[in-house]
Amino acid sequence: MSTTQDHETNLLVTQIAGIALDNPVMVASGTFGYGREYATLMDIDRLGAIMVKGVSVTPWTGNPMPRIVETPAGMLNAIGLQNPGVAYFCREALPWLRQRKPAVIVNVIGKTVEEYAEVATRLDQEQGIAALEVNISCPNVKEGGIAFGTDPVAAAEVVAAVKASTSLPVIPKLSPNVTDITAMARAVVDAGASAVSLVNTFLGMAIDVRKKRPALANVMGGLSGPAIRPLAVRMVWQVYEAVQVPIIGMGGITCVEDALEFIMAGAGAVAVGTATFRHPTTALQVCAGLAAYCKAEGVTINELVGVAH
Amino acid sequence: MTAAEFTTPILKQTRIAEDIYNLTLGPHPAMLTATPGQFVQLAVGPTWDPLLRRPFSICYVKDDGAFNILYRAQGKGTALLAHLCAGASVNVLGPLGHGFTLPQAPTSDPIVLVGGGIGTPPLVFLAQSLSNMGIRPHVTLGFTNADQVICEEYFRACGAHLSIATDDGSYGYHGLVTELLEQINKPALIYACGPRGMLAAVAHFANTRRISCQVSMEEHMACGMGVCLGCVCKTKVTAPAAPQPNAVGGPGWQWQRVCMEGPVFDAAEVIF
Numbered sequence: 001m002s003t004t005q006d007h008e009t010n011l012l013v014t015q016i017a018g019i020a021l022d023n024p025v026m027v028a029s030g031t032f033g034y035g036r037e038y039a040t041l042m043d044i045d046r047l048g049a050i051m052v053k054g055v056s057v058t059p060w061t062g063n064p065m066p067r068i069v070e071t072p073a074g075m076l077n078a079i080g081l082q083n084p085g086v087a088y089f090c091r092e093a094l095p096w097l098r099q100r101k102p103a104v105i106v107n108v109i110g111k112t113v114e115e116y117a118e119v120a121t122r123l124d125q126e127q128g129i130a131a132l133e134v135n136i137s138c139p140n141v142k143e144g145g146i147a148f149g150t151d152p153v154a155a156a157e158v159v160a161a162v163k164a165s166t167s168l169p170v171i172p173k174l175s176p177n178v179t180d181i182t183a184m185a186r187a188v189v190d191a192g193a194s195a196v197s198l199v200n201t202f203l204g205m206a207i208d209v210r211k212k213r214p215a216l217a218n219v220m221g222g223l224s225g226p227a228i229r230p231l232a233v234r235m236v237w238q239v240y241e242a243v244q245v246p247i248i249g250m251g252g253i254t255c256v257e258d259a260l261e262f263i264m265a266g267a268g269a270v271a272v273g274t275a276t277f278r279h280p281t282t283a284l285q286v287c288a289g290l291a292a293y294c295k296a297e298g299v300t301i302n303e304l305v306g307v308a309h
Numbered sequence: 310m311t312a313a314e315f316t317t318p319i320l321k322q323t324r325i326a327e328d329i330y331n332l333t334l335g336p337h338p339a340m341l342t343a344t345p346g347q348f349v350q351l352a353v354g355p356t357w358d359p360l361l362r363r364p365f366s367i368c369y370v371k372d373d374g375a376f377n378i379l380y381r382a383q384g385k386g387t388a389l390l391a392h393l394c395a396g397a398s399v400n401v402l403g404p405l406g407h408g409f410t411l412p413q414a415p416t417s418d419p420i421v422l423v424g425g426g427i428g429t430p431p432l433v434f435l436a437q438s439l440s441n442m443g444i445r446p447h448v449t450l451g452f453t454n455a456d457q458v459i460c461e462e463y464f465r466a467c468g469a470h471l472s473i474a475t476d477d478g479s480y481g482y483h484g485l486v487t488e489l490l491e492q493i494n495k496p497a498l499i500y501a502c503g504p505r506g507m508l509a510a511v512a513h514f515a516n517t518r519r520i521s522c523q524v525s526m527e528e529h530m531a532c533g534m535g536v537c538l539g540c541v542c543k544t545k546v547t548a549p550a551a552p553q554p555n556a557v558g559g560p561g562w563q564w565q566r567v568c569m570e571g572p573v574f575d576a577a578e579v580i581f
């Protein structure tokens with residue numbers, strides 16, 4: 001039986017890195033936990049995919065407090081990738097997640113190339129994971145803590161190691177804290193990336209003028225939210241022109257118009273992050289908005305990807 | 310205990326002291342499930358700036374699910390909130406968090422509520438719930454001066470034994486609220502909400518005397534739903550209490566989320 005609603009949602013069906021998606025709207029890593037927390041508030045089965053919080057080999061304790069500070073139309077965070085580790089994830093979070101409809105994309109983190117590969121190896125034994133998103137914004141302990149994501153050689157090395165440890169599609173998540181995002185994109189695609197996701201947070205800081213000290217215990221943190229959207233859209237535009245693989249676009253998306261900007265700049269799918277903190281159902285509203293837009297315009301979502309070029 | 314996101318009208322907003330407002334928000338069924346010590350996250354302003362919701366304790370809930378919060382206008386978000394009038398609508402996420410644990414049964418042992426400044430409002434909800442159980446709590450409150458004293462009438466209405474301290478002696482006892490606490494004969498259970506320094510002092514008082522004590526903690530929050538890990542608080546892992554399954558930490562301690570496992574914690578557990 002085909003209803004009007006089915007027809008509308010069919011306009012959103014797409015594929016990223018070989019993963020079939022009911023719709024191109026995802027929730028960004030670190031802003032949706034392992035999915036369960038928000039499930040009481042909304043129908044998470046209507047999401048295209050859930051990108052889970054970064055998962056490491058062993059538990060990471062993260063940074064000291066304070067970890068967040070609000071900034072104009074945005075926020076800085078220095079959570080430090082606190083997470084209970086891959087064993088906990090597989091035991092406690094994944095069994096619930098794999099029962100849900102959205103594709104599960106696991107965000108992989110590590111402090112060495114070997115750690116990334118180890119997480120990928122462990123996850124490769126599990127059912128119900130659609131892809132690995134490789135968060136290359138982590139500190140490279142062997143290179144004095146400089147992020148893998150700012151060095152094309154180190155980034156390619158991580159991606160190749162993950163690729164060799166998994167049968168799943170590998171989606172590197174690019175850091176925007178580089179002069180030339182296209183060099184990073186080319187490096188990871190050459191190393192075997194099936195898609196790229198961008199952007200992660202922008203390095204920033206705030207001073208608490210009352211205390212005459214940095215507002216975050218970690219001094220610097222990652223900026224997210226509407227404040228970064230034009231920067232993120234620009235990077236998606238550049239990467240679309242530089243590589244052939246699909247792009248998952250994110251950075252400050254709050255509504256359907258924001259999502260359309262990313263799609264028209266070249267993103268095949270989008271992810272909602274910080275906006276969820278304010279309105280948990282933002283991603284669902286974006287999804288409904290895209291369906292209505294496609295219907296009104298008489299197009300499928302795939303026909304919109306990169307149309308602004 | 311399930312949270313809802315809903316938009317509701319302001320039924321009333323009154324300024325009750327300098328920079329302190331009493332806000333009545335329209336009813337929602339979810340609020341009828343709220344327990345003392347839980348909080349709501351309010352989206353202040355209609356736009357994405359300011360971006361984050363502001364957390365406020367639930368002061369009390371009426372029978373129809375209308376509820377009140379009492380807050381101090383101090384920054385960007387609360388200033389916007391203070392400008393809203395009856396009829397304007399506010400988006401609410403709540404009730405959230407894990408509140409105070411009430412005694413299993415009515416008791417005649419002294420139960421003491423310790424409030425400091427704008428930490429007082431959640432104790433109103435708690436005093437009402439205790440009163441409904443037939444318990445008359447001792448309520449000790451501390452404020453900077455007479456002009457800042459709030460909630461007195463609510464505690465009197467539920468029959469609490471009330472004593473108030475001010476820093477400058479302009480109202481009630483001249484001194485600290487913790488000095489009032491020391492004057493109470495053999496407290497059996499203490500509940501506290503207020504500035505961190507006060508909570509640390511109350512926790513120390515209770516822990517050294519082995520008195521059961523619950524404290525309501527405060528941290529900056531983004532999601533309020535347990536996902537961002539921005540609001541964590543350092544707690545002791547004491548055998549035989551098992552660590553939270555998802556918690557991480559170091560030797561003898563673990564992080565817990567103020568918005569999920571808290572805001573109310575066992576005072577013996579918190580590392581101040």
Ligand SMILES: Cc1cc2nc3c(=O)[nH]c(=O)nc-3n(C[C@H](O)[C@H](O)[C@H](O)COP(=O)(O)OP(=O)(O)OC[C@H]3O[C@@H](n4cnc5c(N)ncnc54)[C@H](O)[C@@H]3O)c2cc1C
Pocket residue numbers: 070348361362363364365366367378379380381382383384385386387388427430431526527528529530572
């Ligand atoms: C569980 C809980 C219950 C609370 N209950 C009450 C209450 O009943 N009444 C009341 O007046 N206040 C309460 N607070 C404090 C209240 O949340 C802050 O005063 C408020 O967020 C300040 O917002 P602002 O826009 O005025 O300040 P700004 O300084 O502009 O805020 C900037 C950012 O910092 C955060 N922030 C600033 N101060 C605090 C603070 N003390 N605690 C947490 N976040 C803060 C804001 O939420 C915002 O994200 C509570 C806090 C928590 C965590």
Ligand SMILES: Cc1cc2nc3c(=O)[nH]c(=O)nc-3n(C[C@H](O)[C@H](O)[C@H](O)COP(=O)(O)O)c2cc1C
Pocket residue numbers: 028029030031053054077079081107135173199200201223224225226228250251252253271272273274275537
């Ligand atoms: C609190 C917080 C935690 C995050 N944690 C992760 C993470 O674990 N892994 C990751 O790749 N990105 C993480 N991110 C980045 C987001 O997934 C997203 O890339 C970024 O915030 C930009 O999108 P937004 O502006 O919509 O939030 C985090 C962001 C925030 C705000």
Ligand code: FES
Pocket residue numbers: 529530531532533534535536537538539540541566567568569
């Ligand atoms: S505020 Fe996000 S985890 Fe508590």
